[in-house]
Amino acid sequence: GEDVEQSLFLSVREGDSSVINCTYTDSSSTYLYWYKQEPGAGLQLLTYIFSNMDMKQDQRLTVLLNKKDKHLSLRIADTQTGDSAIYFCAEAGNTGGFKTIFGAGTRLFVKA
């Protein structure tokens, strides 16, 4: 079945850029998402990208999509301690009635 994979941990220093990577298997994916989960809270949508786009920028966030390799990344510029959270990659496509499938999440640690 469809799968979304991410590395589990990433540690960066405050002020550096963070890059969180994700791979997926569903070639019919039409939308790819990044969600953020802060401690003790549910997930919240950060940003999304349509599959016919290569890049989307939103303030400190840059999403890159390589559809050929089924690779998605989230870059956070000037990472702050408040960015410490778990980041989930997700995809939705024609399979399963547009059911969204999530990766396991990458825990980002930001060191002061």
Next chain:
Amino acid sequence: GAGVSQSPSNKVTEKGKDVELRCDPISGHTALYWYRQSLGQGLEFLIYFQGNSAPDKSGLPSDRFSAERTGGSVSTLTIQRTQQEDSAVYLCASSLNNRGPDTQYFGPGTRLTVL
């Protein structure tokens, strides 16, 4: 409020007991998801309801787990004969399930502890 609500927020139970977890989705959202998030683990899909279609139960880990959604709104996740490995945070989410970008709105979760 207008968000997804879940109850109870915390549940402590003894091994072997049954538990029911409730989710109130955002009004008008046709899609509803249940997930499980274990300590140190990622997000595990459990079940997906979409309108009046048969639910996608492919993520339920065993036949001790079941869920229903009454009237296309409130959903209940039931775990029978709970085991210690069932201890986790159970998250519910709802969405409009648009064929465009479909944001899922998550509830705060129910933290289940099985002693």
